Amino acid sequence: MTRNLPTSGSLRNHLVLTLIGGAAILALLLFFAIRNYATQVAQQGQDNILGASVTSILDAASIRDGTIEVDIPYASFSMLSTQSDDRIFYAIYQDETFLSGYPKLSLATVSGQESIFQSVKHRGKTVRLVTASRTLIGIEKRTQIRVALAQTQDALSGTLAQISRNAALFGTGFFALAALLSIWASSTTVGQLKRLTNSVTRRGPQDLSPFEKPVPSEMLPLVTSLNSLMQRLDHSLGQSEDFIAEAAHRVRTPLATVRSYAEATLQRVDKEENRQALRSMVRAIDESSRAAGQLLDHAMITFRADHLEHQNLDLVALVNELVVRLMPIAEMKDLELRFHSDAQITYSGDPVLIQNAVRNLIDNALKYSPSEGTVNILVTAAPNVHVRVCDSGNGFPSEELNTLATRFKRGKNAEGTIGSGLGLTIAMDVARAHGGNLQLSNGTEGGACALLSL
Ligand SMILES: Nc1ncnc2c1ncn2[C@@H]1O[C@H](COP(=O)(O)OP(=O)(O)O)[C@@H](O)[C@H]1O
Ligand SMILES: [Mg+2]
Known part of the structure; x- marks a missing residue:
């Protein structure tokens, strides 16, 4: 009778779950890393064009006869054109005075040469805004020209959505591949264990020879202790069998001797009373030697039946x-x-x-x-x-x-x-x-x- 032992879960399932869980986390990380990097690169691209465009507007500004003239070059807007027809807004200020463009565009305060890039809301849409300034020096005055240029981000969002889709596809593919690999790896690992189990189960109950097939090094201690257990079992079985044979011999021989003495005495005794007693004695000896014999036979057969x-x-x-x-x-x-x-x-x-x-x-x-x-x-x-x-x-x-x-x-x-x-x-x-x-x-x-x- 084999009793169902409680199990502490499946090794294979544990392995598969751990590996697949790890693969899922890696795939997610990969997805976010790609998307983040792509966003940065795309934003950098838009910023570069906006920067070049605002510089070309600033370069076109000049002082003629004491008045500021900004002749916006065609190229400075055309270089911003996108597939999604993103809208462009601009505003030009002389010091704090609005000169032209969209007065509602909120400018950043700039000092010096550098341009400031911001993502702001304009007319309900997120726009990328660049603000830059230039100081013009006329005959009798110096004045600061500030230009703000903003562009909606439809094309950029489109590109990013596409990159996200591709990254998601890539992540899913990576995950599926990793999941398949985990299942395969777990199966081969557990397969080694299964093979050992099979070779133990396939043995007959009398086969106590050691396992000699190569096993993975992690399983070696298990197989070694199994082998030593079987060796001890074999040894003690052998000992018990010898003991039974010896016991049978030791019980039967003296009983047979006593019986022959009793029978010999029976021949020499005349008194019926004594003869009766001796006959009972012989019968009792027969009974006990038969009983002892059968007990030992039974024990012997239980042993020999196994091999x-x-x-x-x-x-x-x-x-x-x-x-x-x-x-x-x-x-x-x-x-x-x-x-x-x-x-x-x-x-x-x-x-x-x-x-x-x-x-x-x-x-x-x-x-x-x-x-x-x-x-x-x-x-x-x-x-x-x-x-x-x-x-x-x-x-x-x-x-x-x-x-x-x-x-x-x-x-x-x-x-x-x-x-x-x-x-x-x-x-x-x-x-x-x-x-x-x-x-x-x-x-x-x-x-x-x-x-x-x-
Ligand atoms: N040939 C038989 N005829 C009638 N009953 C039998 C016969 N063989 C066995 N039995 C019954 O089966 C029982 C068990 O037999 P067994 O195991 O040989 O034990 P034992 O002979 O020591 O009593 C016996 O006690 C007896 O009741
Ligand atoms: Mg019987």
């Missing part, structure tokens, strides 16, 4: 050998073991586990069916490889059919028989480890049937 030792074997011979071995026990109970099979079935699996599973099924048949019955054991590869053990007893308790194969579960009919409730669990685990299953059913004419498919 099965596949071996090519003849399933018919394997089961037959077991049946022959169990024959004496069956005879003691007046039960007949019948073996039916195909001629030969080559199968790749773990022989120790398979024998263990089938032995548990036959054990059950011997335990739970009354004497003078028959136990049919069938090994066949048609339609799929399976071993079927059917007896002529009372069958499985039908209301418990679905739960009998769970750990330590014993049926209602098990009272008085030795057992630990692990036999069917072991058979089921072995079948599943080999890609099969265990099915329990009751025959129409009574009797329990266990089908171990492999």
